[in-house]
Amino acid sequence: MRIPLFDDASLMEQTACAPMPSALRPGLFYTAVEQSSVAISITDPNARIVYTNLAFRQLTGYGEPELTGTNHNILSSRQTPKKHYQEMWSTITQGLPWVGQLINQRKNGSLYLAEVSISPIFSADGQIEHFLGMHKDISDSYALMQRLRNQMSLIAAVLNNVPAPVVVLDEHDHIVMDNLAYKTLCADYGGRELLAEMGYPANKAGLAAGERVTLDIGGVQRVFGLNIWQLAEVNEEVSRYFSDVAPPRTLVTLIDDSESQxxxxxxxxxxxxxxxxxxxxxxxxxxxxxxxxxxxxxxxxxxxxxxxxxxxxxxxxxxxxxxxxxxxxxxxxxxxRPSLEQEESDFWSIGDLLKDLSDLYQPRVRDLGELQWRCEPEMLLGFGQRHQILASLSLWLDRCLILANERPASPLIITLHAYSQDNAFFFALRDNLSLHPVHNAVPTQTFTMPGHGMELRLIQTLIGNHQGMIDLHTQAEGGTLLTLRLPLPARLFRHPVMTGESE
Structure with a gap:
């Protein structure tokens, strides 16, 4: 039989009267508790059950006669640690509420995880008279949470075993997840954030388009690129519960292109x-x-x-x-006679040419000494057949290496300086190898031995093909200085990069 919540007066009359809670009859509270979907139990101070509602009996599987007068530990599964119960009793006997989780056992022996809230009920003289317990079966939500944790652990394990550095970014491009490879790389880079050092997100578009960034990690030049994917994300914010519109997440994989480069x-x-x-x-x-x-x-x-x-x-x-x-x-x-016109005359970066020369000869010079070069200004351009000019410089370096191997007493020092002056660009090659003074036109018979003149004659041939000039003489401090002068096209005489002036 359903117990009415209000007296026989109409609902409108009851609403208009707006009675205070104390004016409501006790049957209303009993009905509310009995019909509540929350499992509720009331015990005396010794934990003997004096009341259980329908939801409690349905949750535990016990009938009311089986529960009334029985100690609440009838639900104990012996799976909850004793110290957990001790903490609970210590709290509620001090007159304080306690909230926690207990592993309980139903009448049929099945276990469930209960979220329990216990509040002391005091008598008029302030003594604890009863304990009110509210129980909620959270087994399903706990299982779901554990599955989520397992999935996260699995994802983390997979990511950490991926050799490539991987990060996940939120809508503000802040890192919310990264793998072990990325952490290790950042540690090797002095603890700095690698994405930021690569220019992300400032240069997000360029990096997404395939730009590569060179970083010095542990004294080694390494080249990195990025692969970027947008991720579909499930909304987690309460404010977006009904819209289910999630902020975008981004998956970024760092590509170590060093070996390919x-x-x-x-x-x-x-x-x-x-x-x-x-x-x-x-x-x-x-x-x-x-x-x-x-x-x-x-x-x-x-x-x-x-x-x-x-x-x-x-x-x-x-x-x-x-x-x-x-x-x-x-x-x-x-x-x-072969033609020396093997390529079109064009403009090229002198700095790039000198870097190519350094890359070619550093491995050979390293065991004998050092090779240094500089270009002033850095953006200086040259004109002509690039490979012929490179071959001319290469021939002189060949000559230096031959002489250095013949006279290994002192370390070889070669400096190469490129500059522009008087409508021409110059290469000045200095070394610490001795040679008798020779200027421009050199009698053929003066240079007859390999490594002592053949290179110079070939340089004269190549530079002469560019209407250039060479000058070779001994320096006062010892060693030789070879200067190659190459003219610039007349139409470029006033160009600031060609003349070495800043714009």
């Missing part, structure tokens, strides 16, 4: 070496053919003079045949 750089250097070898070989062939033509020209000139001095005007058949064959041989040599 190193391989590409090595492949580029190998191609550069091949071009340099080809350029040097062409210059050497051309120089050798020029030398042969010079040697052949001497006898031919003598034959030509003899023909002109013939008294009777009649040419000696043998003399004329020799002269004709000599001219044909000279023409064949001329036809065999």
């Amino acid at each position: 190193r391989q590409r750089a090595q492949q580029r250097l190998e191609r550069l070496k091949h071009k340099l070898v080809s350029g040097k070989l062409l210059a050497a062939i051309r120089e050798s053919l020029d030398a042969a033509m010079v040697q052949l020209s001497g006898p031919l000139n003598m034959l030509a003079a003899a023909r002109r001095l013939s008294l009777d005007g009649a040419l000696h058949p043998g003399l004329d045949a020799a002269w004709q064959e000599g001219q044909q041989a000279l023409a064949r040599l001329q036809a065999c």
Whole structure:
């Protein structure tokens, strides 16, 4: 039989009267407690049950006669630690409320996790008369929470075993999760935040488009890029409970491109070496053919003079045949001379050229001494056939290495300085190897031994092809100074980068 919540008066009359709680009849409170969906029990100070509502009996499986007068430990499963009960009793016997979790056992033996709130009820004289307990079965929510924790642990374990650094960012680009690889990388970078050092999020668009960033980590140059994905996120904020619109999350994976970059750089250097070898070989062939033509020209000139001095005007058949064959041989040599125009003349960064030269020669110079270079200004541009200019500088470094190996007494020191002046750009190569003073035009016979002149003749050939000049002399402090002067196109004489002026 359903007990009415109000007297026979109409609901409107009761609402209009707005009775105070003390004016409501006791049956209302009993009905409210009995019909509450919250499991409620009341015990005496010794924990003997004096009342349980329907929700409590349904939760535990016990009937009212089985519970009334029975100690509340009838629900004990022996799974809750004793110190937990001791803490509970210590609190409520002091007249204080207690909230906690207990592992309880139903009549059928099944266990459930109860969230229990116990409040003392005091008599008129302030003594504890009863304890009011409210119980809630949180087994399902606990199981869900544990599954979530397990999933998070699994995700963390997977992420930590991923060799690539991975981070998850919130809508403000703050890190909310990262893996062990990322933590380790940040530690190796001095504890700094690696994403921020890479320019994220300031350069988010560029990094997402594939830009690479070079960082010095532990003294090693490493190259990184980013892969960026947007994640679908489940809303966790109470304010968005009904909208279910979650803020965006971003998954970022750091790509260590160092090895690929190193391989590409090595492949580029190998191609550069091949071009340099080809350029040097062409210059050497051309120089050798020029030398042969010079040697052949001497006898031919003598034959030509003899023909002109013939008294009777009649040419000696043998003399004329020799002269004709000599001219044909000279023409064949001329036809065999390779062209030095192997690439289009264009603009290029002198700083990049010197870096290429340093990358090529540092491994060879390192065991003998040091190679230093500088370019002033840093953005200085050159003009001409880049690989020929590079080959010219390479030839002189070859000469330095040959002499340094022959005289290993003192460490080799080579400095290379590029600058612009008087409508031309210059390369000044200094070393601490001795050489007799030589200026510009050098007699061929002066340089005959390998490593003592052949390189200079080839440099003259390559620089001469650019209408340039060379100057070589001994420095007062010892060693040699080779200066290469290369003209700039007339239309660029006033360009600030070409002249070495700042804009």
